[in-house]
Amino acid sequence: MRNAMNIYKRKDxxxxxxxxxxxxxxxxxxxxxxxxxxxSELKERMLTSYADLSNSSPNKCGKTFKELCEEWLASAKLRxxxxxxxxxxxxxxxxxxxxFEDIKYDxxxxxxxxxxxxxxxxxxxxxxxxxxxxxxxxxxxVVMRSVAKYTEREYGYRNPMRNTSMPKSExxxxxxxNKDERSxxxxxxxxxxxTSNLGIxxxxxxxxxxxxxxxxxxxxxxxxxxxxxxxxxxxxxxxKSGRGKTKIAITSPKSKTSVRDIPVPSFILDILNQKKQFxxxxxxxxxxxxxxxxxxxxxxxxxxxxxxxxxANFHLLRHTYATVCIESGFDAKTVSELLGHSNxxxxxxxxxxxxxxxxxxxxDRLNLVA
Numbered sequence: 033m034r035n036a037m038n039i040y041k042r043k044d045x046x047x048x049x050x051x052x053x054x055x056x057x058x059x060x061x062x063x064x065x066x067x068x069x070x071x072s073e074l075k076e077r078m079l080t081s082y083a084d085l086s087n088s089s090p091n092k093c094g095k096t097f098k099e100l101c102e103e104w105l106a107s108a109k110l111r112x113x114x115x116x117x118x119x120x121x122x123x124x125x126x127x128x129x130x131x132f133e134d135i136k137y138d139x140x141x142x143x144x145x146x147x148x149x150x151x152x153x154x155x156x157x158x159x160x161x162x163x164x165x166x167x168x169x170x171x172x173x174v175v176m177r178s179v180a181k182y183t184e185r186e187y188g189y190r191n192p193m194r195n196t197s198m199p200k201s202e203x204x205x206x207x208x209x210n211k212d213e214r215s216x217x218x219x220x221x222x223x224x225x226x227t228s229n230l231g232i233x234x235x236x237x238x239x240x241x242x243x244x245x246x247x248x249x250x251x252x253x254x255x256x257x258x259x260x261x262x263x264x265x266x267x268x269x270x271x272k273s274g275r276g277k278t279k280i281a282i283t284s285p286k287s288k289t290s291v292r293d294i295p296v297p298s299f300i301l302d303i304l305n306q307k308k309q310f311x312x313x314x315x316x317x318x319x320x321x322x323x324x325x326x327x328x329x330x331x332x333x334x335x336x337x338x339x340x341x342x343x344a345n346f347h348l349l350r351h352t353y354a355t356v357c358i359e360s361g362f363d364a365k366t367v368s369e370l371l372g373h374s375n376x377x378x379x380x381x382x383x384x385x386x387x388x389x390x391x392x393x394x395x396d397r398l399n400l401v402a
Contacts (some may be wrong), residue, residue: 038050038052039071042067045069047068047069047070048065048066048067048270049065049074050063051065051078064081066081075241082195092113093183093187093189096134096136097135097179097222098127098129098134099139101124101128101129103107103182104178104179104182105124113284114283115267115281118245120175121268122173128175128176131148133156140192142195142196143195145192145193146197149172149197149199151402152164152169152172153166153199166200170199171195173199174200177193180192180316181193209344213339213342214236214352215266216339216340216341217232217235217336217339217341218236220338220339221233222303225303227316227318228328228332229335230303230315231245231248233303234260234296234315235346235349235350235353236349236353237297237353238294238353239294239353239357239371240294241286241290242328243266243285244331245328246265246266246324246325247264247266247322248260248264249267250308250309250310250312250315253304253308253315254293255301255304258295258296258298259293259295260296261291261293262291262372263284263285265282265285265290266281266282266283266322266324267283268280268281268325268326269281285372289369291372292369292371292372316328332346354371
């Protein structure tokens with residue numbers, strides 16, 4: 033048996049409770065173990081031990097939370113992608129540091145952090161009107177939790193984030209383009225094959241992320257084997273050089289599994305072959321300079337308007353690709369690898385949306401007595 037307090041039922045009938053008390057020299061969590069035959073008694077003892085750990089400060093921290101956030105950022109900069117670092121830096125500098133200002137790390141408690149999360153949910157927007165989404169607040173708290181873990185590991189200070197509640201967000205099922213919309217879109221693209229429309233058509237049959245598409249060169253198309261090789265992604269990141277607020281950067285894709293080979297249908301390969309240019313040119317721009325995602329997003333919306341299709345984000349093509357693959361009989365593992373996901377659950381939970389038509393076909397085949 034196990035619950036939120038890390039309690040187990042042992043084979044000898046006793047209950048065992050584990051309380052994390054820090055990290056060893058290898059970075060592994062160290063525990064204090066408590067035992068009792070009575071579950072209620074064990075819970076009381078554990079709550080007392082948690083309180084003792086929170087109140088005891090053998091290594092009292094004199095640093096501010098801001099100082100520790102900056103330390104953690106400097107550490108993260110050495111081990112994460114630049115785009116990830118920019119995201120962490122933005123969350124900390126825009127939301128965390130302005131709120132906590134010069135508060136000492138020792139002054140952080142679960143109620144203080146929960147109050148911060150509630151404030152962001154209600155008043156977190158920079159213009160003062162409305163709050164941040166639960167997903168954004170969750171991301172902020174995840175970064176704060178990483179700072180706390182770093183502080184605990186490096187200095188042995190208590191972790192005030194251990195019992196912090198994460199805001200609950202509802203997972204909304206993303207829409208996909210229906211069959212009629214897909215047909216109208218594909219017909220328009222094939223009859224108006226400029227470089228950006230070629231990219232949209234390719235995405236319909238490959239599920240590329242917009243950043244991956246923008247970074248795609250003609251040299252990434254293996255015409256002999258009918259494969260699109262994904263090894264780069266283009267995105268706009270903050271620029272510390274002083275020349276501007278942001279800059280275009282071509283980096284490795286989102287994750288290791290995002291580096292992948294995607295087979296494409298032969299008719300798409302034929303179209304690509306007809307439009308092929310110099311290997312060093314980007315497919316979307318037709319030049320040695322890439323097209324940035326915002327430009328591609330705007331062109332995609334203009335295409336939808338010309339087709340009489342509802343306004344939608346470019347990413348909806350990726351959702352649609354995954355859903356159509358599943359409806360066409362692809363197994364989930366194959367779809368996951370085509371999309372470059374780290375595990376199948378991401379594919380099933382975020383990208384695969386069964387239509388009512390598909391559900392009806394499945395139910396029509398149902399026979400409980402066959």
